Amino acid sequence: MTQTTVDFPKNFKKALGDGQLRRNLRAAMDTLGLRRRTLFSDPEAFEQLRAHGDAIRRRALNKLPELLEQLERKCTENGIQVHWAETPAEANQICLDIIQRHGATRVIKGKSMVSEEMHLNHFLAERGIEALETDLGEYIIQLDHETPSHIIVPAIHKNRDQIARLFHEKIPNTPYTEVVEELNAIARQVLREKFFAGEVGVSGVNFAVAETGTLCLVENEGNGRMCTTAPPVHIAVMGLEKVVERLEDVPPLLRLLTGSATGQLITTYFNMITSPRKPGEKDGPREVHLVLLDNGRSKIWADPELRQTLKCIRCGTCLNHCPVYTRLGGHAYGYVYPGPIGSILTPQLEGLDHAGTMATASTFCGACEEVCPVKIPITDILRRLRVESYNKVDTPNAVKGHGYKVNAAESLTWKGWALSNATPWVNALNAKLLSLLGPQLPKLPEPNIVKKWTQSRALPPFAAKSLHALVKEKGIADE
């Protein structure tokens, strides 16, 4: 991660104040939600399907070490070279070594969130290698030096006018046009030359099948197929949780993924790669590499509750249904994975001390859990992360960066609260004091959380008499 701290309140304020962004997002999220509901119109069938998907992902994770070894063995038998990386830095170096061994300087990329997590493009650019994004949305944001704001539709924060201006300014000899079909045609033309000339193709992986050593890629545009077919070398990068046990596990997950992501029965292409070009075959890469990235996943995996984070198939539907994400967009979160899934994944990958605030970007409405195709208990994990933020004890399964919120003032307050609730006379005294002094709380000197809280909310008036006192006056026995 390049940044060490993210100023969430500032980001949130900026995003909420951006009317254009909010209109772009609202329209898109409503559409994606509607399409999903149309596809999964039978709630009973959906529940059955996602129970199946959940079970497949749980089984894969329960057998993770064996399946990773099986995947490696099968891929190796098939001629795919498997590499393991503990950190993004190691994964980047593996990619760089392969690219340099082929003397390549032009890399074409299919969409991959893990490569975003690695900041691969930036790493390669610093070493004189052009890594060009070829998914239309990714291409658009790369032109504008931005990061994806959504897992599935990375340029969804932009509207056609903004993209029209961008193309006109950044692509030589491009007239200004707001016609979506024409913008598409411009990108097609530019990128076709790149596909033709690309020396190494990089892609992600949606599912890796241990049984057969097959890498599955889901896409609509054909750029993913281009990147994995046209250049002589293909590098696939994946988080090590993406493995599934059997080929027959793929169809239900595929249905859940495309249905949840964009409401499609199936995407235009489902691309299953099992080996490099065999003797006699006329195209396809001569070398296929698979990079397995850990980056903290094995630590997440160690805890049975947190492990469920790794069931995620990156459909992005939790983003589309989140009342926080749909108002902010992805950039405000400041990290690669935004929205509900980002709010549970990122603090675990980066450490609570860096990204713990993300776990507070939730109203606990549970919409994400209702739609999650693999039943990740997102709110339970959010709650766990909030608790871990105050956990000082260094147990093996404690989340990285835990206890970062522990502070003397809060500890003292809670001690006082406990004492007050256990000691009737202290409670009575506190109730009296609060009814007198409560309205003055926002005027206390900094750091003053009551003042922060009341900046955008009305302070509830404190009752003149506590419930305790009122009950006593009525002569009701205090049991």
Next chain:
Amino acid sequence: MSNARANILTRLRAVASQNTAATTEPAAPLEAELGRADKIARLKRLMENMHAEVIVTDSRNWTAALKELLRQRSLNGLLCAPTTLIGTTLAESWESDLPPLVGYTEAVEQSKERLFTIDASITSTKGGLADVGALILWPDANEPRLMSLAPALHIAVLEAAKIHSSLAEAMRREHWAEGMPTNALLISGPSKTADIELVLTFGVHGPKELIVLILDD
């Protein structure tokens, strides 16, 4: 040499040995078994929704249907596999007013320019999927991978008998798990994107048009 592999597996194994909880799995949802006519109709409808052109013909008339389609367009050539049944059938009856047949006979290193400039291609298919409306392609030495990707128009020939109800059924009946090819593909229409304001547009990086000739004998 990095120790990443050993470190990662050691970390995972340390926990796996403590974790013996077995999970019970719910049964997979039942799939609908469709009859032949229903499968053809459903595949056709779904693929047409995705802007593919689907023509139901038979093994005697498909070349005539193809020629008619080609005459409506001005194309610089039709990429095909000269040694397959499709390739030889076409070569036998090709006519001079049609776009020339071009064989994919050399490796991509020698023929890339041609592959990226030819207007159209024709390939066979391994089958179809009725439940989602998609073609199954297993490209091979005769019909390489770029044939269904680089030209702007892809024409696919599908035998009706090879349409399965679902992907799960195709995998099961044809024992895919026993040996996957270099590349297996499902294709449900011409390439598309909705990356700009979710406006669905067809013809991005892959073919702009997909025509499916279903041979219903």
